[in-house]
Amino acid sequence: xRETFTKGMARNIYYGGAVFFLLVLIGLTFDTVxxxxxxxxxxxxTELVAAGKRVWERxxxxxxxxxxxxxxxxxPELGNVYTRFGESTEAIKGFIKGRPVDGIKGRRSxxxxxxxxxxxxxxxxxxxxxxxxxTARDWPPNVQG
Amino acid sequence: MNSDELxxxxxxxxxxxxxxxxxxxxxxxxxxxxxxxQKSSSDSIDHYYSVIGxxxxxxxxxxxxxxxxxxxxLGGFDSPWTWVYVVSYFxxxxxxxxxxxxxxxxxxxxxxxLKKNILSx
Amino acid sequence: xxxxxxxxVAKLYFIAAIGLxxxxxxxxxxxxxxxxxxxxxxxxxxxxxxxxxxxxxxxVWLLFGFMGSAYFLVPEESERELYAPWLAKLMFWIFLVxxxxxxxxYLLVPYAQLADLTMNDLLPTMGxxxxxxxxxxxxxxVIVALAFIFNIGMTILTGRKTVINLxxxxxxxxxxxxxxxxxxxxxxxxxxxYFWWFVVHLWVEGVWExxxxxxxxxxxxxxxxxxxxVIEKWLYIIIAMALISGLVGxxxxxxxxxxxxxxxxxxxxxxxxxxxxxxxxxxxxxxxVNKRRRDHPNKAAVLWALGTAVMAFLxxxxxxxxxxxxxVNYYTHGTQVTAAHGHMAFYGAYVMVVLTMISYSMPLxxxxxxxxxxxxxxxxxxxxxxxxxxxxxxxFLTGAGILQVYLQRxxxxxxxxxxxQEKVALFYWMxxxxxxxxxIGLILYIYSFFAKGDEVxxxxx
Numbered sequence: 001x002r003e004t005f006t007k008g009m010a011r012n013i014y015y016g017g018a019v020f021f022l023l024v025l026i027g028l029t030f031d032t033v034x035x036x037x038x039x040x041x042x043x044x045x046t047e048l049v050a051a052g053k054r055v056w057e058r059x060x061x062x063x064x065x066x067x068x069x070x071x072x073x074x075x076p077e078l079g080n081v082y083t084r085f086g087e088s089t090e091a092i093k094g095f096i097k098g099r100p101v102d103g104i105k106g107r108r109s110x111x112x113x114x115x116x117x118x119x120x121x122x123x124x125x126x127x128x129x130x131x132x133x134x135t136a137r138d139w140p141p142n143v144q145g
Numbered sequence: 146m147n148s149d150e151l152x153x154x155x156x157x158x159x160x161x162x163x164x165x166x167x168x169x170x171x172x173x174x175x176x177x178x179x180x181x182x183q184k185s186s187s188d189s190i191d192h193y194y195s196v197i198g199x200x201x202x203x204x205x206x207x208x209x210x211x212x213x214x215x216x217x218x219l220g221g222f223d224s225p226w227t228w229v230y231v232v233s234y235f236x237x238x239x240x241x242x243x244x245x246x247x248x249x250x251x252x253x254x255x256x257x258x259l260k261k262n263i264l265s266x
Numbered sequence: 267x268x269x270x271x272x273x274x275v276a277k278l279y280f281i282a283a284i285g286l287x288x289x290x291x292x293x294x295x296x297x298x299x300x301x302x303x304x305x306x307x308x309x310x311x312x313x314x315x316x317x318x319x320x321x322x323x324x325x326v327w328l329l330f331g332f333m334g335s336a337y338f339l340v341p342e343e344s345e346r347e348l349y350a351p352w353l354a355k356l357m358f359w360i361f362l363v364x365x366x367x368x369x370x371x372y373l374l375v376p377y378a379q380l381a382d383l384t385m386n387d388l389l390p391t392m393g394x395x396x397x398x399x400x401x402x403x404x405x406x407x408v409i410v411a412l413a414f415i416f417n418i419g420m421t422i423l424t425g426r427k428t429v430i431n432l433x434x435x436x437x438x439x440x441x442x443x444x445x446x447x448x449x450x451x452x453x454x455x456x457x458x459x460y461f462w463w464f465v466v467h468l469w470v471e472g473v474w475e476x477x478x479x480x481x482x483x484x485x486x487x488x489x490x491x492x493x494x495x496v497i498e499k500w501l502y503i504i505i506a507m508a509l510i511s512g513l514v515g516x517x518x519x520x521x522x523x524x525x526x527x528x529x530x531x532x533x534x535x536x537x538x539x540x541x542x543x544x545x546x547x548x549x550x551x552x553x554x555v556n557k558r559r560r561d562h563p564n565k566a567a568v569l570w571a572l573g574t575a576v577m578a579f580l581x582x583x584x585x586x587x588x589x590x591x592x593x594v595n596y597y598t599h600g601t602q603v604t605a606a607h608g609h610m611a612f613y614g615a616y617v618m619v620v621l622t623m624i625s626y627s628m629p630l631x632x633x634x635x636x637x638x639x640x641x642x643x644x645x646x647x648x649x650x651x652x653x654x655x656x657x658x659x660x661x662f663l664t665g666a667g668i669l670q671v672y673l674q675r676x677x678x679x680x681x682x683x684x685x686x687q688e689k690v691a692l693f694y695w696m697x698x699x700x701x702x703x704x705x706i707g708l709i710l711y712i713y714s715f716f717a718k719g720d721e722v723x724x725x726x727x
């Protein structure tokens with residue numbers, strides 16, 4: 001078997017396979033991007049949401065939390081936090097605002113980020129928008145994330 | 146084709162099906178392995194490798210299915226701890242059997258027996 | 267002992283790599299402790315900062331490792347000196363200073379302030395997992411990568427072209443190209459996540475596999491003396507399988523982020539094939555070592571090479587497969603199961619392949635064919651300590667993950683995240699102990715470079 005399978009054949013499988021599946025990935029990417037408006041909640045995309053995403057990024061929230069399951073596994077999932085907090089952006093803002101500066105003895109605690117009111121509004125709105133993304137099978141499995 | 150080459154070919158086939166039985170062709174792989182064993186004459190290379198394959202798979206069957214089954218039976222189907230042990234155990238031990246069968250396959254390609262350790266020399 | 271003098275640049279890169287590796291592990295141990303003692307180093311070094319340092323150091327030191335490996339490998343394969351050794355040295359210092367400043371930035375100023383200082387608003391790219399670097403650092407990475415690719419590209423193009431150095435070059439070019447997606451950061455979270463994977467997945471489950479396979483192939487040729495033709499055939503078929511499975515396999519990240527449902531099928535099927543290249547790498551390494559034409563005096567390097575193949579298969583192959591099918595991933599996505607897989611896969615595939623290259627090349631750059639007896643024994647001990655402790659880290663995180671999945675997502679009465687975290691704390695403690703053993707292994711590894719002992723006897727061919 002290994003005598004009849006030459007290096008040239010292996011090379012052709014590599015080039016052919018790589019090019020073919022790269023093209024498949026590109027094609028699927030076009031299709032995915034085209035179809036996104038059906039699920040990506042972009043109808044609720046506002047200036048405030050975009051500003052909220054910047055707040056989310058500027059404070060490296062992903063360094064502890066997951067968002068739609070991606071990120072760090074140190075703190076709760078936030079892709080559905082709006083639902084978990086009773087569909088209240090006020091509750092989200094209250095939680096972020098209320099974090100103790102020196103943490104909680106012996107326990108994990110979210111840092112006090114000293115966000116301005118505008119930033120709080122924006123990040124809460126951003127989390128509400130992410131909650132509205134239509135994920136397959138309505139992931140996460142339940143409200144606990 | 147001389148008989149040595151034929152033996153080598155059958156030996157690597159035996160090792161291959163032992164590996165396949167552990168991975169994508171459970172049961173079917175084992176049946177083919179038994180057929181190879183039946184056709185082999187004692188003292189031949191293919192005999193040696195089909196016996197190793199059968200032993201590996203019988204042992205793997207006990208270590209994986211029986212032990213996992215016992216874990217579930219004793220631990221209870223609804224206990225999270227049962228699944229902690231079963232999934233971790235099964236994944237890890239299964240992988241070790243696959244690695245062993247892979248090593249055997251490599252040895253069968255040259256017809257060498259297993260004894261000579263690569264790092265001891 | 268080196269065939270070409272300019273190969274020696276690699277030494278700088280390897281020393282930096284090992285230094286940053288040590289930093290990575292120290293921060294890993296800190297994070298491990300924060301998992302069970304939540305207020306450890308709080309608020310000075312919150313978990314997210316420690317994690318950024320841990321993961322970014324990993325990426326940077328692996329890049330140092332890849333570059334060092336390429337600088338050692340390419341002249342030898344191309345049979346000529348490096349095109350511009352001075353450029354390699356210059357880029358080393360630029361990359362080291364930029365990397366160190368970035369890490370210090372993470373540690374010394376709040377992240378939001380770092381974003382302001384580096385004018386993130388002009389082109390916001392920060393604050394996404396693994397791509398936390400300030401935009402200016404990202405631009406620096408691109409410049410360093412381009413200079414590096416130019417340097418080795420010119421060396422290869424004006425020298426002997428082998429399958430190994432061409433595959434390596436393809437992998438490195440791919441690395442640079444896909445990194446460009448890190449500059450694309452749309453407001454739409456689904457789009458953002460989709461293209462974020464074009465960096466992360468197409469690196470670690472795509473082009474990095476090309477780099478890894480070519481480095482492994484190079485070391486195996488050197489230590490076993492097996493015919494190049496045989497090794498090149500294997501190399502082609504391994505990387506063919508890596509790309510055939512891995513490109514569309516990106517789909518296993520598109521299950522739950524608001525992307526179309528067909529990814530459930532495509533992602534599951536193609537990523538189920540992803541263990542194949544890693545399995546073939548194991549088969550390849552076993553086979554080549556079994557058919558070796560000589561016993562190389564550097565036994566430690568042979569051990570690392572075999573270890574890479576086995577651990578990459580376990581970590582990337584087996585532990586990847588464990589949670590890659592959509593119905594399973596529905597429950598395990600974003601839990602400690604992912605963390606378990608991530609640790610063993612990165613260690614088994616990329617950490618170990620770099621250490622394999624270092625193990626093989628470092629003695630040569632220091633004028634010996636192989637390390638002395640004592641150094642090799644110590645190095646092999648460090649191999650086992652690090653590798654076995656990584657197996658345990660993985661098993662403990664897997665245990666934690668399964669329990670987490672059950673309590674938080676599977677049971678009829680799902681518990682809140684933080685309640686579950688306390689229930690799995692025992693696993694985190696055991697992981698931390700295993701992490702400390704890993705650190706001991708690393709210290710031993712570093713010490714092995716300084717150990718004095720009897721020179722090994724060459725069974726020269």
